[in-house]
Amino acid sequence: MTNQERLDAILRRVSDQHGKLNAKQQAYAIREIGRVRGDIADLLADFAGADGSIERRRLNRLLRELDEVERNIRRYGDAAMSGIITETADWTTTRINNGLERAIGSAGVTANMEQINRQVVNYVARRFESDGLVLSDRVWRLAGDERDKIASVLRTDILRGESVGTMIRNVRRVHDNDTWKIERLVVTEGNTAYRAAADFNAKASEVVTGLRLHPGIKRSKGCVDLANEDRYGLGKGVFLPGDSDVYNPHPNCTSYVTYEIDSRWL
Numbered sequence: 333m334t335n336q337e338r339l340d341a342i343l344r345r346v347s348d349q350h351g352k353l354n355a356k357q358q359a360y361a362i363r364e365i366g367r368v369r370g371d372i373a374d375l376l377a378d379f380a381g382a383d384g385s386i387e388r389r390r391l392n393r394l395l396r397e398l399d400e401v402e403r404n405i406r407r408y409g410d411a412a413m414s415g416i417i418t419e420t421a422d423w424t425t426t427r428i429n430n431g432l433e434r435a436i437g438s439a440g441v442t443a444n445m446e447q448i449n450r451q452v453v454n455y456v457a458r459r460f461e462s463d464g465l466v467l468s469d470r471v472w473r474l475a476g477d478e479r480d481k482i483a484s485v486l487r488t489d490i491l492r493g494e495s496v497g498t499m500i501r502n503v504r505r506v507h508d509n510d511t512w513k514i515e516r517l518v519v520t521e522g523n524t525a526y527r528a529a530a531d532f533n534a535k536a537s538e539v540v541t542g543l544r545l546h547p548g549i550k551r552s553k554g555c556v557d558l559a560n561e562d563r564y565g566l567g568k569g570v571f572l573p574g575d576s577d578v579y580n581p582h583p584n585c586t587s588y589v590t591y592e593i594d595s596r597w598l
């Protein structure tokens with residue numbers, strides 16, 4: 333087996349492991365953002381009368397209290413996403429450098445790993461997506477959408493004279509219907525952090541000359557087309573380190589890169 337083949341196999345395995353890490357991170361983000369359900373239950377308990385329902389005349393005041401609920405969703409969401417990106421950058425840099433060391437030896441290893449991780453976190457947090465938003469804006473939009481749906485559920489339930497117990501169940505349904513949005517956010521951001529970290533390490537390594545992009549699990553058009561492109565005459569799907577087109581071919585993308593190594597190290 334050549335060094336190149338050894339490294340390819342290692343980086344494919346790292347990609348599989350990253351998929352498992354990302355799945356755990358999705359569950360974590362859903363749990364963290366779901367903490368707001370407790371805040372809403374407390375709020376409803378404060379507004380409920382002795383009969384367990386909320387008087388209509390208190391409806392507008394209750395709806396104004398949802399400002400705080402929206403702020404909390406943003407707070408939990410921002411904290412969860414920032415933790416996930418930091419963890420992913422650190423995890424990826426460590427795994428990739430272990431792989432380089434095993435396949436090639438210490439010559440492949442990157443210096444300044446902490447600096448690389450900081451750069452990855454900054455990149456992911458500050459980049460503008462195709463929707464013209466940065467990450468914190470997308471968390472805000474998610475929080476706003478959810479607040480609107482919660483407001484609508486509570487308004488209807490209060491006008492109908494439903495009990496707080498029913499309202500809590502209906503709010504829970506809003507969350508459950510929205511978990512796919514959180515999953516998509518974590519898949520997109522986590523995988524962007526993963527591919528960006530792979531590239532930043534490639535740039536810093538003396539032995540890496542190219543990044544080979546492999547399409548994601550769903551083989552979407554965005555990443556399949558990119559993986560079929562021979563942009564630099566180096567072969568299909570081979571990009572130069574620093575080419576940010578491979579960071580996020582499309583939302584929800586699980587594509588990954590392997591490294592092309594310099595002929596001296598083959």
Ligand SMILES: [Zn+2]
Nearest residue numbers: 548555585586
């Ligand atoms: Zn893809």
